[in-house]
Amino acid sequence: MxxxxxxxxxxxxxxxxxxxxxxxxxxxxxxxxxxPDAIILRHGLFSVDDARRVLETATSSPVIGExxxxxxxxxxxxxxxxxxxxxxxEEPPANTYLFFILPTLGGLLPTLRSRVQILSMKDIGSPTSxxxxxxxxxxxxxxxxxxxxxxxxxxxxxxxxNGKDDDERRSNRDEAIxxxxxxxxxxxxxxxxxxxxxxxxxxxxxxTSLLNDIAVxxxxxxxxxxxxxxxxxxxxxxxxxxxL
Numbered sequence: 291m292x293x294x295x296x297x298x299x300x301x302x303x304x305x306x307x308x309x310x311x312x313x314x315x316x317x318x319x320x321x322x323x324x325x326p327d328a329i330i331l332r333h334g335l336f337s338v339d340d341a342r343r344v345l346e347t348a349t350s351s352p353v354i355g356e357x358x359x360x361x362x363x364x365x366x367x368x369x370x371x372x373x374x375x376x377x378x379x380e381e382p383p384a385n386t387y388l389f390f391i392l393p394t395l396g397g398l399l400p401t402l403r404s405r406v407q408i409l410s411m412k413d414i415g416s417p418t419s420x421x422x423x424x425x426x427x428x429x430x431x432x433x434x435x436x437x438x439x440x441x442x443x444x445x446x447x448x449x450x451x452n453g454k455d456d457d458e459r460r461s462n463r464d465e466a467i468x469x470x471x472x473x474x475x476x477x478x479x480x481x482x483x484x485x486x487x488x489x490x491x492x493x494x495x496x497x498t499s500l501l502n503d504i505a506v507x508x509x510x511x512x513x514x515x516x517x518x519x520x521x522x523x524x525x526x527x528x529x530x531x532x533x534l
Contacts (some may be wrong), residue, residue, distance in 0.1 A: 294405040296388045297396065300468070302430050303332060303363035306391030310361045313385065313409065316430040318357050321450045327352045328359040336364035338369040341374035348378055348386055356385055366461055372399045380405040394431065396464030396471070404456045431465060432472035435526075436534055443526045451519035466518050467511055470525065476533060496530040 297313075299306040307330060311322045322328040329347060344362060352358045355470050367390075375390070379402060382388050390406070392398065435446055450466045453459030477497045507525060510516045 291389075295382040296389070297409045298395065298403070298406045299389060299391045299409050300393070300395045301391055302393055303391060305366075306363060306389070307361055309357070309409065310389040310391065313357050313389075314357075318359075319406065320355065320357050320359060320386070322359065325355070325359075327355050327357060328361075330361045331363070333362065333364040333466060334366075336362070336367035336371050337372055338368065338371045340364075341371040342373065345378055346394065348383055348388070350477075351383075358383075358386045358432065359389075360386065361389045361391065365393060366397060366464075369397075369399055372402045374411075376401060376405060394465050394468035396466070396468035397461065432469050432476075433534065435469050436473065436476075436529060440526070443522075447519055447522040447526065450522060462509070463514070463518060466522055467508075469522075470504060470508055473525070473529065473533070474501060474508075477501050477504070480533060500528050500530065 297310070299309055301309060311328070314322055314328065320328070330339075331344060331347070341515045344360065348358075348360060350358075379388060380391075395403075395408070435443060438446060450462045450469075453462050456485075477500045478498050503524070507521050511518070511521050
């Protein structure tokens with residue numbers, strides 16, 4: 291079977307670890323518990339020094355089995371650190387499988403994204419939604435934004451529209467972009483399923499309007515001078531109440 295050896299998972303750390311381990315158990319028939327060849331590296335802000343340690347870890351051969359599994363978690367990754375991983379993720383050592391887990395992919399460099407497979411729950415086996423839609427893993431911050439009340443969304447929007455320094459403002463903008471992208475994916479799948487079921491009103495129409503709005507909002511949000519608060523407030527107003 292032709293497999294990619296490098297993956298990125300958009301998930302909270304522990305959820306992503308479980309997903310990576312389940313993939314290894316299913317695809318590699320690898321026992322991951324108490325296995326020295328199944329390595330988990332947990333980080334907060336992923337730095338260049340952290341990337342160097344990953345490179346060092348990846349160079350050693352498996353200890354007891356045929357495969358080596360390296361799972362890296364981080365809350366966010368510096369662009370310089372991502373650049374340091376490019377060669378490794380493009381050409382991992384033989385029989386070495388790499389997983390990089392991030393809570394949001396908004397800050398992921400296109401050069402790194404192009405070298406990996408983005409893995410979701412649908413690639414492993416996920417539950418089916420109540421309308422028959424196979425749903426991929428929904429990151430926590432996206433689910434919270436969709437389910438939040440008007441007042442709760444206002445709190446989230448206020449946080450993402452601010453930041454004490456450039457790094458925090460950039461991180462918040464990346465999270466805002468990730469929320470926009472996640473809602474778009476969910477809306478698209480909802481529209482496909484409802485149309486397949488022959489439902490024509492009113493839900494698909496609301497989803498179609500949402501998708502049209504998101505296409506416009508993304509163009510604004512990718513401009514670093516754009517008002518994040520106004521963009522997210524508009525998004526909040528156009529999300530259908532039964533999107534999930």
